[in-house]
Amino acid sequence: MRYVKVTWHHDFTDEPTVFFHEVGEDNWETRRVQLYRDGRAEWADESRDTPTVGLAEIEIAPIQEIASQPEFDAEEISKREFETQWSAARNQS
Template identity: 30%
Template sequence: MEYLRCKWIHDLVNEPTIIILEIDENRFETRKIEIFRDGKFGIAAPNLEYMNTRLGEVPLPEMEEIARDEQFKVQIISSQEFNEIWRDKIQLFIRFLKD
């Protein structure tokens, strides 16, 4: 697995500004977290979609290719960092479901 954090620089109100990904050896997304300008978030996994966040249907380009596009600032993160963020967002999601 590979873990990426991507800052998306844009002025679009309804699109995320941070995308955090877990991708498999074939470069398919397996889990995704999207964070929006207003603090809202979406998450996706094979059997989970929240706030219209969905896993991509095609392999993700290599990090170097993504980084060539000036609107994206991408970096590799650790599995530990990804999983900490994922757990935090899942806990918020579960609280939302209970309310």
């Protein structure tokens, strides 16, 4: 597994600004957390998605490819950092 944090720089009030991805060896997302400006957090995994958050329908691109787009910052994070965000999001819902 690898863990990726992507920050999306934009002015949309109803769109998430930070994504945390758990990605399998096959580059498919297995869990996701989305954070919003208003403090809301949403999550999805292989057994749960909602109208506003679900797992990616394509493989997760390499970090360098994501980060090459000016509106995104992307970095590898630790499993511990992902799990902290995952627990917080699950406790909110």
